[in-house]
Amino acid sequence: MKKTSVLVLTFLILAAIVSCSIQKDSVYKKSMPLMDTIVSITVVSDSKEIAEKAMEEAFGKIDSFGYLINFYSEKSELSEINRNAGIRKTRVSPETLDVIEKAVLASEKSLGAFDPSIGPIVKLWDFADKKMPSEKEVTHALPLVNYRDIIIDRNASTVLLSKKGMMLDLGAIAKGYAADMAVDSLIKKGIQSGLVSIAGDIRTFGLKPDKKPWTIGIKNPRQTGTKDEIIAMARLTDKAISTSGDYERYFITAGRRYHHILDPKTGFPAETCRSVSIVTDKAVDSDAFSTAIFVLGPDKGMKLAKDLGMGALIIDSNGNMHTTDSLKEKLSFEKGS
Amino acid sequence: MQLQDKYRVAILSAYALALHGFEAMLPSPIPWLRVGLANIITLTALLLFGFRTAMMITLIRVILGSLFTGTFLGPSFILSLGGGVCGTCSMGVMLMMSRKLFGPVGLSIIGALFHNAAQLFLAYWLFIQRIEAVLFVSPVIILIGTLTGFMNGIVADILIKNLLKKESDSLHNVAQA
Amino acid sequence: MKKALRSTTIADRTLCIVLIIVSCAAMFYSREALSQGTDVVIEVSGKAVYTTSLDTNREIPVEGTQGRAIVEIRDGKVRMKEARCDNHICLKQGWITQGTIVCLPNSIVIITGSGSKKDVDAITG
Numbered sequence: 001m002k003k004t005s006v007l008v009l010t011f012l013i014l015a016a017i018v019s020c021s022i023q024k025d026s027v028y029k030k031s032m033p034l035m036d037t038i039v040s041i042t043v044v045s046d047s048k049e050i051a052e053k054a055m056e057e058a059f060g061k062i063d064s065f066g067y068l069i070n071f072y073s074e075k076s077e078l079s080e081i082n083r084n085a086g087i088r089k090t091r092v093s094p095e096t097l098d099v100i101e102k103a104v105l106a107s108e109k110s111l112g113a114f115d116p117s118i119g120p121i122v123k124l125w126d127f128a129d130k131k132m133p134s135e136k137e138v139t140h141a142l143p144l145v146n147y148r149d150i151i152i153d154r155n156a157s158t159v160l161l162s163k164k165g166m167m168l169d170l171g172a173i174a175k176g177y178a179a180d181m182a183v184d185s186l187i188k189k190g191i192q193s194g195l196v197s198i199a200g201d202i203r204t205f206g207l208k209p210d211k212k213p214w215t216i217g218i219k220n221p222r223q224t225g226t227k228d229e230i231i232a233m234a235r236l237t238d239k240a241i242s243t244s245g246d247y248e249r250y251f252i253t254a255g256r257r258y259h260h261i262l263d264p265k266t267g268f269p270a271e272t273c274r275s276v277s278i279v280t281d282k283a284v285d286s287d288a289f290s291t292a293i294f295v296l297g298p299d300k301g302m303k304l305a306k307d308l309g310m311g312a313l314i315i316d317s318n319g320n321m322h323t324t325d326s327l328k329e330k331l332s333f334e335k336g337s
Numbered sequence: 338m339q340l341q342d343k344y345r346v347a348i349l350s351a352y353a354l355a356l357h358g359f360e361a362m363l364p365s366p367i368p369w370l371r372v373g374l375a376n377i378i379t380l381t382a383l384l385l386f387g388f389r390t391a392m393m394i395t396l397i398r399v400i401l402g403s404l405f406t407g408t409f410l411g412p413s414f415i416l417s418l419g420g421g422v423c424g425t426c427s428m429g430v431m432l433m434m435s436r437k438l439f440g441p442v443g444l445s446i447i448g449a450l451f452h453n454a455a456q457l458f459l460a461y462w463l464f465i466q467r468i469e470a471v472l473f474v475s476p477v478i479i480l481i482g483t484l485t486g487f488m489n490g491i492v493a494d495i496l497i498k499n500l501l502k503k504e505s506d507s508l509h510n511v512a513q514a
Numbered sequence: 515m516k517k518a519l520r521s522t523t524i525a526d527r528t529l530c531i532v533l534i535i536v537s538c539a540a541m542f543y544s545r546e547a548l549s550q551g552t553d554v555v556i557e558v559s560g561k562a563v564y565t566t567s568l569d570t571n572r573e574i575p576v577e578g579t580q581g582r583a584i585v586e587i588r589d590g591k592v593r594m595k596e597a598r599c600d601n602h603i604c605l606k607q608g609w610i611t612q613g614t615i616v617c618l619p620n621s622i623v624i625i626t627g628s629g630s631k632k633d634v635d636a637i638t639g
Contacts (some may be wrong), residue, residue: 031570038570042635197636198478208635219639230634243639277638443526446533476540483533494521 119167174285580622
């Protein structure tokens with residue numbers, strides 16, 4: 001009896017030592033203000049050093065990209081393209097070229113509901129100062145909004161806006177693109193699971209340490225307090241989600257809400273939805289198409305989502321929810337919604 | 338070890354396992370912080386049959402318990418093992434130092450204290466790493482440990498008295514027969 | 515049960531009482547660390563003007579009723595860095611991780627809270 005109990009004890013101690021040396025995965029999260037918004041990166045790693053290095057690298061990539069495409073900075077490549085509109089081609093970095101190409105592609109797929117050349121219209125609105133343009137100003141600027149007038153030369157890495165006065169605004173696609181960039185960078189640095197969130201454009205990959213997917217809360221477009229902030233939760237892995245809403249940047253004048261998601265065909269805010277959340281593989285697509293589908297409205301927008309195989313949650317102007325079947329199983333709704 | 342002792346260990350371990358399992362089914366805000374009903378068995382065994390028996394029961398309960406719940410060699414097993422061993426050892430050592438100083442109640446409290454302390458330490462060292470979280474939660478754990486230790490001690494005391502009474506009754510009956 | 519209580523030794527009872535007192539005392543002291551803030555809300559004249567998180571290092575300019583103030587968040591703590599007020603009591607409060615800093619003349623209140631985001635890893639919208 002004594003010998004066996006010694007053996008048993010030894011075995012136990014060995015087993016304990018073995019299981020102690022098995023690495024444990026932890027979740028690391030860091031946020032930084034970049035691209036004029038808050039960027040949050042969450043990673044799962046068994047090493048704090050690897051996690052921090054990967055996050056730092058990813059933040060760096062987002063920061064550099066932010067400089068390239070900043071609409072409000074004269075030094076950005078984007079501004080250079082805009083200054084050269086109707087004059088000459090602009091040589092740009094591969095990332096800038098790539099995101100503009102993807103923007104044009106999204107315009108084609110959405111038949112212009114998303115259009116990065118909406119810059120001239122965007123300049124007419126100021127949501128902070130509650131400034132809105134007159135019908136005349138809009139009519140004057142609308143002809144300059146046409147994605148077909150964006151000329152891209154892949155080989156020379158140049159972009160040309162054919163008409164003078166044309167302006168590109170990548171605000172509705174850049175954050176998604178940057179999130180994808182960040183995720184690629186994290187993966188290259190050895191991270192297998194994580195989440196990048198740039199102002200609500202989110203890309204997830206891998207699973208959390210408890211082997212569950214990431215839980216993303218979808219904001220309630222008409223939240224009244226902290227209790228009803230979240231209207232639905234999505235469980236995602238290896239998917240991106242973006243939301244376009246009429247409550248992010250807006251002002252109310254004479255009882256009407258004017259928000260920042262402008263219809264490229266009218267120059268005024270699209271009126272049929274309160275918020276649109278899109279789930280698909282890449283954040284660049286979820287970002288662009290959440291805008292496009294918001295503009296298209298619950299019927300046409302839902303159809304586009306289905307045709308493209310994307311998951312969609314559309315909350316229309318009456319507060320009714322429309323969901324694609326593929327997304328239904330990933331969603332859970334909060335009480336009272 | 339005598340056959341009778343092995344028998345005893347087996348039965349007591351079974352009781353300990355059953356109590357542990359029953360307790361595991363009760364809902365609780367802090368998952369791995371339990372009332373430690375199984376410690377009643379351990380303490381009783383310690384006082385009636387000695388340290389060896391008590392330790393064996395502890396080990397069997399922890400190992401079999403984790404095998405049954407599928408958490409063998411997992412984090413909760415480590416915590417359970419560490420806590421159980423430390424708790425039992427502390428009670429055994431205290432008993433060795435002075436049989437008269439502490440009654441079952443005091444021993445139970447000491448056992449619970451060391452059990453929880455060991456678990457906290459292991460949790461910090463192996464899993465949580467945020468010393469603020471551990472330090473913050475330790476007063477609560479000490480308090481709960483003291484209270485549950487007290488209660489378990491009372492129960493163990495009653496149990497021991499009853500068992501001793503039964504034995505002396507049956508001896509009495511045998512003597513009379 | 516009463517019998518068992520009576521059979522407890524002096525050491526038993528002392529140990530029990532001492533531990534209860536010690537742990538209660540410890541809890542009172544750690545009350546400070548209780549509501550570990552994760553969110554910061556900055557209010558001017560009772561209206562929330564900024565909501566942000568303690569995990570983002572940044573300086574936030576805030577317009578108080580007497581002029582500009584600067585709120586700074588660094589390493590999970592927040593403080594009033596600059597403010598246009600007489601006594602600068604708000605500045606003297608230093609860094610906090612929980613609780614509030616008030617600048618009465620400016621009607622600026624910095625509140626930390628635990629914004630319990632109900633297990634959500636991120637929010638879109």
